[in-house]
Amino acid sequence: MQMTALYAPLLGGLLIGLSALTMLGVLGRITGISGILGGALGGEPNSGWRWAFIAGLVLGQPLALWVSGAPVPAPSAAGWPVIIIAGFLVGFGTRCGGGCTSGHGVCGIGRLAPRSIAATITFIAAGMATVYVGRHLFS
Amino acid sequence: MNALKTVLIPLICGLVFGAGLAISGMTDTRVVLGFLDISGDWNPALLAVMIGALAVTIPGFWLAQKRPRPALAAKFHLPTATNIEPRLLTGALVFGIGWGLYGYCPGPALAALSTLSWQPLLFVAAMAAGIYAERLSRR
Numbered sequence: 141m142q143m144t145a146l147y148a149p150l151l152g153g154l155l156i157g158l159s160a161l162t163m164l165g166v167l168g169r170i171t172g173i174s175g176i177l178g179g180a181l182g183g184e185p186n187s188g189w190r191w192a193f194i195a196g197l198v199l200g201q202p203l204a205l206w207v208s209g210a211p212v213p214a215p216s217a218a219g220w221p222v223i224i225i226a227g228f229l230v231g232f233g234t235r236c237g238g239g240c241t242s243g244h245g246v247c248g249i250g251r252l253a254p255r256s257i258a259a260t261i262t263f264i265a266a267g268m269a270t271v272y273v274g275r276h277l278f279s
Numbered sequence: 280m281n282a283l284k285t286v287l288i289p290l291i292c293g294l295v296f297g298a299g300l301a302i303s304g305m306t307d308t309r310v311v312l313g314f315l316d317i318s319g320d321w322n323p324a325l326l327a328v329m330i331g332a333l334a335v336t337i338p339g340f341w342l343a344q345k346r347p348r349p350a351l352a353a354k355f356h357l358p359t360a361t362n363i364e365p366r367l368l369t370g371a372l373v374f375g376i377g378w379g380l381y382g383y384c385p386g387p388a389l390a391a392l393s394t395l396s397w398q399p400l401l402f403v404a405a406m407a408a409g410i411y412a413e414r415l416s417r418r
Contacts, residue, residue, distance in 0.1 A: 146327045148302050149304060151299075151303070152299040153328035153331020153333075154332070155296070156299040157339070158295060159295040161343065163292050164339075165349060166350045166351050167352050168348070168356050169356055170356065170358065173386040174410075182410075186285075190289070193290065193293040194389060195293060196290040196293020196296070196297060197296055197386065198297065198389055200297015200298040201297050201300065201391065201393045203298055204302045210302070213308075213309075213394075215308070215391075215394070216308040216381060216398065218308075218398075220401060223402050226377045226380035226381035226405070227381070230378060230383065230402075230409060231412075236374075241384040241385075241386065242384075242386050246333065249336075250332075250340045251336075252337070255358075259367055262371035262372055263371040263374045269375075270315070270380055271315040272316070
């Protein structure tokens with residue numbers, strides 16, 4: 141197991157939690173990225189806050205890397221067919237299942253919602269099974 | 280006042296969220312796939328992120344919802360569904376497969392757009408197509 145430097149992920153998690161708490165406590169909104177993106181793309185009325193959040197989300201990484209001096213993560217070596225299939229499944233699945241790692245994993249479990257706990261266990265298990273099949277049965 | 284609610288606060292929350300993803304390594308597909316690969320050299324970073332975020336959201340959401348309304352909004356916009364139906368689990372399953380194929384969930388995919396590499400651009404385009412396809416499938 142790689143236990144090195146878990147303070148950075150813990151600190152990152154605290155920032156994510158603070159962001160989600162501010163969104164709920166101040167604006168009354170659940171910070172589910174797939175829901176925010178789906179609402180913005182789907183033309184939900186009053187989506188200004190959604191686009192503003194997405195703009196911040198995109199600019200957050202360069203800000204963090206500028207402060208920390210860390211390098212930009214290199215893209216995965218996977219080819220374009222894998223990227224297209226993976227992206228499509230992530231978009232379809234998160235909307236069908238009503239949430240993603242943030243909406244169910246951080247906010248839904250944050251509200252102790254049984255639906256979100258069930259969804260989070262399911263997508264983590266499915267992700268683990270997919271990696272297992274891809275890395276150990278097909279390579 | 281309106282610009283505060285629709286632009287400034289969500290923009291800052293997005294920035295903090297994106298920075299949290301970046302410093303915790305969640306925009307690096309190797310870190311995420313290392314968490315999902317339970318048969319290899321397991322990387323616990325994603326678990327640490329979840330613990331950090333939930334340490335804020337579980338007590339924070341509970342406290343926030345004890346107030347009659349959010350600080351700057353008329354009401355809390357919370358999911359109303361409570362049943363764990365096939366649609367929820369099917370969606371989570373499909374999302375998990377896509378997540379395990381490449382290592383991006385929606386937040387990190389959007390945050391990685393800032394690198395201007397073609398991989399996150401293609402992933403987000405495919406994700407948007409998946410979101411539209413799911414919307415069409417509901418009709």
